[in-house]
Amino acid sequence: MEMLHTLFALEHNALCDMFQKAYPKWTGDQIFDKARLVNSALMAKIHTVEWTPAILAHPILELGMNANWWGLVGEKLTKMLGRISKSSEIISGIPGSGVDHDDIPFSLTEEFVSVYRMHSLLPDNIAFFEAKHGKHQTTTPLADLTFQKAQKPLESGISFGDLFYSFGINYPGAITNNNYPNFLRDLHTPDGLHRDMGTVDIVRDRERGVPRYCAFRRMLRMSVPETFEELTGGNNELAEQLSEVYNGDIELVDALVGSHSEPVIPGFGFSETAFRIFIVMASRRLKSDRFIAGQWNADMYTKEGLHWVQHTTMKNVLIRHFPELEDTLKNSKNAFAPWTTKPESKNYQGIETNVKKI
Ligand code: HEM
Numbered sequence: 001m002e003m004l005h006t007l008f009a010l011e012h013n014a015l016c017d018m019f020q021k022a023y024p025k026w027t028g029d030q031i032f033d034k035a036r037l038v039n040s041a042l043m044a045k046i047h048t049v050e051w052t053p054a055i056l057a058h059p060i061l062e063l064g065m066n067a068n069w070w071g072l073v074g075e076k077l078t079k080m081l082g083r084i085s086k087s088s089e090i091i092s093g094i095p096g097s098g099v100d101h102d103d104i105p106f107s108l109t110e111e112f113v114s115v116y117r118m119h120s121l122l123p124d125n126i127a128f129f130e131a132k133h134g135k136h137q138t139t140t141p142l143a144d145l146t147f148q149k150a151q152k153p154l155e156s157g158i159s160f161g162d163l164f165y166s167f168g169i170n171y172p173g174a175i176t177n178n179n180y181p182n183f184l185r186d187l188h189t190p191d192g193l194h195r196d197m198g199t200v201d202i203v204r205d206r207e208r209g210v211p212r213y214c215a216f217r218r219m220l221r222m223s224v225p226e227t228f229e230e231l232t233g234g235n236n237e238l239a240e241q242l243s244e245v246y247n248g249d250i251e252l253v254d255a256l257v258g259s260h261s262e263p264v265i266p267g268f269g270f271s272e273t274a275f276r277i278f279i280v281m282a283s284r285r286l287k288s289d290r291f292i293a294g295q296w297n298a299d300m301y302t303k304e305g306l307h308w309v310q311h312t313t314m315k316n317v318l319i320r321h322f323p324e325l326e327d328t329l330k331n332s333k334n335a336f337a338p339w340t341t342k343p344e345s346k347n348y349q350g351i352e353t354n355v356k357k358i
Pocket residue numbers: 113114116117118119121122142146189197200204
């Protein structure tokens with residue numbers, strides 16, 4: 001969070017510089033507001049066409065997410081000509097296709113919160129490397145990098161560029177069973193609470209009325225497993241564990257536990273059950289946004305602002321503010337996929353970077 005907030009605060013400042021040059025008569029407030037608008041749209045676009053296809057790495061999904069933003073007409077033509085169809089989101093994408101709330105006021109749904117409980121992505125340790133040459137610097141428990149301690153690496157001489165390079169080559173945890181980071185099972189938060197987040201993730205869903213796994217899938221018109229073995233795709237050991245925990249009653253399996261137990265579609269970073277919620281929410285939040293589905297035009301964004309959104313990628317943002325990353329990222333198609341590891345970093349044999357032991 002610290003890193004992304006800083007990165008996009010720098011992007012905001014770059015936008016302010018651009019607007020000040022293009023519109024010298026604007027007040028500070030005008031510059032600030034327009035930069036914030038463009039920055040928000042840029043983040044929405046990066047999330048749609050870069051982050052989502054990286055965690056759900058499947059050609060059909062990539063096609064779908066690109067169509068959400070660019071339409072079937074595609075990126076090249078849309079960049080060149082703008083919207084070809086006035087209102088069809090299928091032909092020309094959701095931006096500018098007109099707002100539609102489907103008669104229900106917009107909010108992120110409780111099911112979305114539930115499937116976004118991706119705490120297993122977090123590792124227990126982060127290995128830090130120097131960005132320029134790739135040398136390993138130190139390996140730190142994540143517990144020592146959270147809340148008030150988030151800036152600790154910077155205070156000890158690790159630069160922002162080093163942080164990004166390190167996060168680019170550290171691997172996340174898999175979103176699956178028996179993979180919860182230990183530090184979150186024993187989490188002390190600044191409000192003085194002491195939590196086992198593994199338990200909290202499940203208790204919160206139950207107290208908020210999120211349906212259990214089978215009911216959840218029925219509501220999505222998805223097939224429902226009849227046995228624990230069917231749920232786990234033939235992983236008998238896991239099936240036995242689940243059956244013991246849920247007293248043999250498959251209807252009691254929690255949504256999160258079930259979706260961490262089902263076999264994952266090749267390339268996907270999380271379950272198909274989670275994906276179904278994720279994909280409708282990702283499209284809906286664009287379709288409900290008055291500045292994206294609605295006033296997506298040069299009157300609202302300025303022509304420079306629209307151009308900035310459409311022609312900037314996460315890689316461009318990173319390199320703009322941390323030029324030392326250019327060398328590492330130059331061959332990368334997607335900044336959310338694992339980064340090229342420098343040879344010097346491969347001398348580090350910790351599990352954090354998944355380097356194969358020689
Ligand atoms: C160091 C990293 C993190 C820490 C310390 C942390 C801690 C927490 C805490 C304390 C809560 C509130 C628990 C409660 O309801 O009592 C929470 C909720 C949640 N976290 Fe995390 N988390 C971290 C990273 C993440 C990540 C990476 C994701 C997803 C990619 C995530 C997704 C969520 C979601 C969806 C909720 C529920 C929010 C809600 O109830 O509205 N968290 N987390």
